[in-house]
Amino acid sequence: MTSTSLRVLGIDPGLTRCGVGIVDVDRSRRGTLVHVGVIRSSPDAPIGDRLAVVAAGIRDAIATFQPQAVAVERVFAQQNSHTVMGTAQASGVALLLAAEAGIPAETHTPSEVKAAVTGYGSADKRQVQSMIARILRLDAPPQPADAADALAIALCHAWRRGGATVSAGGALTPAQKAWSDAERVARTYLRSRA
Template sequence: MTSSLRVLGIDPGLTRCGVGVVDVDRSRRGTLVHVGVIRSSPDAEIGDRLAIVAAGIREVIAEYRPDAVAVERVFAQQNTHTVMGTAQASGVALLIAAESGLPAATHTPSEVKAAVTGYGSADKRQVQAMIARILRLDAPPQPADAADALAIALCHAWRRGGAVATQGALTPAQRAWAAAERVART
C-alpha cells in the first residue's frame, strides 16, 4: 500500500461539465476512480444550470472524497459566445472546492495538454488517446470533456508532485507516450 493523491479534475461548462477523479501514487502512476459529465439544458435558466453543475460537483466530492480539486482555466480570448457561461461554471467549481475545504488550483489548457501528451497544442483526440493509455483503459473516455477532466486531474497531480519537465528529463506523460509508442510498434 502506497499513499496516493486523489484529484478531482473539472473541465468547466454549462452544457457539458467534465468531472474526472484519479488516484496518483508516489511513482506517479495514475488510476481511474470516476469519470462523468454533468449536463444542463441550454433552455434552462442560467441560475438553474449553475445549480445543476454545483449539485453534480458536490455529489462527486461527497462520494469520492478527493484530496484536491483542479479546474481548467478559462480565458476571455476563447469563443466569446460560450466563454461567460464557462467562466461562471468555473467560479461555481472553485467555490464548491473552497466550501468543501479542499485546496483548488487552475491550470491552462496548454499546461494540461503538455502534461499528458508532452505537447501543448495537442488536439482533443490525442488527449483522449493518451488518457486511455496513461490510465490503462480499453477505450478513450467519451465525450472529450470527460477525457479533459481526467487530463486536468493528472496534470495537477504531476505538477504538484514536482514533475516539472527539465532539459534531458522526460515528464511522466512523455515516458508514457514513449512506452505507448514502443507498444504500438510491436
C-alpha cells in the same frame, strides 16, 4: 486510495457539458481511474438553474469520492464571449465548492494540461483522449472529450503538485520538458497581460 496516493478531482468547466474526472496518483506518477462523467444541463434552462445542476453534480462528486485536491481548467479567451461567460461561471462554481469543502484548488491552462499528458501543448482532443486511455490503462478513450479533459486536468495537477517533474535519472523526459515549456509560456503571457 492508499496513503501514498493523491486523489484529484479534475473539472473541465462548462454549462452544457461539465467534465468531471477523479484519479488516484501514486508517488511513481501512476494514475488510476476512480470516476469519470459529464454533468449536463439544458441549454434552454435559465442560467441559474443550469449553474445549480453543475453545482449539484460537483457537490455529489466531492461528497462521494472525497478528493484531496480540485483542479479546474483555467478559462481562456475565445471568440465566442457567450461561451467564455458560461465556462467562467461554471469554473467559479467549482472553485467555490472546493473552498466550501476545505479542499485546495488550482487552475491549469489548456496548454499546461495538454503538455502534461501528451508532451505537446497544442495537442488536439483526440490525442488527449488517446493518451488518457493509455495513461490510465483504459480499454477505450473516455467519451465525450469533456470527460477525457477532466481526467487530463486531474493528472496534470497531481503530477505538478507532486513535484515529480524530474525523472529518476535527473533529466526531464520529452513530455516533462514540453510541459515545463508550456508553463513558462503561460506565465509569460499572463505577466504580459497584467
